[in-house]
Ligand code: ADP
């Protein structure tokens with residue numbers, strides 16, 4: 001029997017339709033073509049090589065840099081009835097020999113390997129004795145030094161083309177940065193490959209950026225809206241990770257820390273719990289997240305600024321891989337802007353590198369301060385033309401008010417200038433507000449013409465002005481990293497060139513408490529679970545957790561939230577109806593159909 005791509009999509013994976021460019025990619029690779037696939041996280045890259053591997057003779061070899069990720073994908077494939085295995089350093093010698101035997105006996109549809117393993121002479125010669133259906137190079141941005149996860153071994157993957165010229169290669173990445181893309185093509189010798197570029201928009205992610213005033217309270221309120229849901233909270237420092245995790249745990253949230261300073265066993269344990277239990281909040285430095293394939297992360301919160309737009313996109317992109325609603329939330333303030341600038345100034349990097357880092361920070365700040373659609377800016381920073389309003393970011397939902405701040409901006413800039421460009425924002429604000437004190441008279445700043453000219457604006461107001469002037473490049477911090485403010489070439493345009501300055505009015509943090517209380521009662525409210533659906537939702541999740549535990553796999557390997565949600569809404573009453581649920585393939589129908597039907601009938 002000869003199956004088609006659509007047959008396999010339905011019978012193995014339980015999906016009725018290909019998404020986006022999946023079908024074109026699958027057909028191209030199945031026919032032996034090389035491909036470079038650029039698709040956002042959650043776009044559905046895995047099927048693009050899994051289905052061609054099933055359609056073609058022989059074994060599909062998948063290069064993947066991450067052990068945890070390999071394991072997950074192999075578990076998921078086996079659940080779906082596909083013969084799959086992996087080879088990496090986590091296997092003992094005997095298991096490795098068994099996998100090699102299966103490979104030679106042509107018993108595997110897919111074999112995942114770490115790059116350093118693939119490139120050994122021993123493994124390459126094994127491959128020469130077997131039929132290879134295709135090479136899939138996952139996380140292909142690892143070849144790029146410019147990108148964020150450089151892996152030297154990836155460079156060597158060019159040998160594949162030389163040694164196996166007739167085997168199609170498909171490289172995949174979620175990196176949106178054009179420069180990284182160019183490097184992938186060059187480094188992997190993919191000049192002839194067909195490129196499939198998808199939009200990098202993640203329509204199910206809502207974006208929100210707020211002014212930081214009381215971070216813990218703000219975070220707690222935000223998390224309360226995601227009760228019982230998995231999320232990631234990013235902090236800059238290890239200490240802040242530890243403190244925040246402990247504080248959340250005290251407040252009754254299932255929160256765990258993760259950073260490079262924890263010992264390997266604790267890190268592994270926390271990651272495992274995040275993957276295997278429902279509703280764990282991971283508080284982490286950016287060391288956490290790369291290769292985390294958990295589909296039901298419902299939110300990503302930034303308590304500190306990420307380093308760049310690309311970093312922000314990747315980190316927030318870990319939310320909502322399953323396509324259900326998810327939130328990207330960030331708070332920041334003047335102090336963060338100064339800290340980030342200082343970190344760059346004081347780093348060991350060469351000047352050229354620092355210049356790039358500063359540029360990256362500037363575009364991130366412009367994003368944070370934006371008054372227009374955030375999605376438009378985010379995608380625009382990767383060269384993609386998206387036209388807002390998107391209707392799903394804070395600026396679109398509630399357009400911020402702006403005010404003409406030209407006069408205060410001039411006052412601020414001249415106060416910086418007149419005090420010799422040697423002071424930080426705090427002192428300059430004191431000058432503007434005419435705050436008397438020892439320091440003032442010591443420097444003679446109470447004699448300045450700018451002393452007290454800004455008494456009409458309170459300190460908070462001035463901090464808002466300085467933050468935004470910094471973000472707009474109308475002020476800069478010193479290159480040495482002391483946090484002192486200085487003028488920039490653009491400051492002149494304001495001081496004497498007649499340039500107007502419009503700033504956003506920082507929103508007052510008022511939110512109705514009562515509304516939150518209601519939604520708090522419902523687990524899964526953020527994906528639309530209603531109070532009356534709660535009992536069945538909980539029952540379905542409990543059954544899934546139990547089945548997952550029995551098999552030692554994460555719950556989402558059994559069924560994704562999206563599939564449980566489809567059950568909840570369709571309320572299938574027999575196996576035939578159950579088979580229609582998206583995400584239920586033949587293998588899962590056989591394995592789980594009866595158990596889930598029993599729960600639905602009993603609870604419904
Ligand atoms: P990526 O690797 O691009 O981040 P995945 O391959 O993990 O994305 O897929 C993301 C999610 O979308 C998974 O839950 C997957 O099962 C689901 N998915 C992929 N293709 C389809 C499809 N054609 N129909 C429905 N769901 C799909």
Ligand code: ZN
Nearest residue numbers: 373390393396
């Ligand atoms: Zn928008």
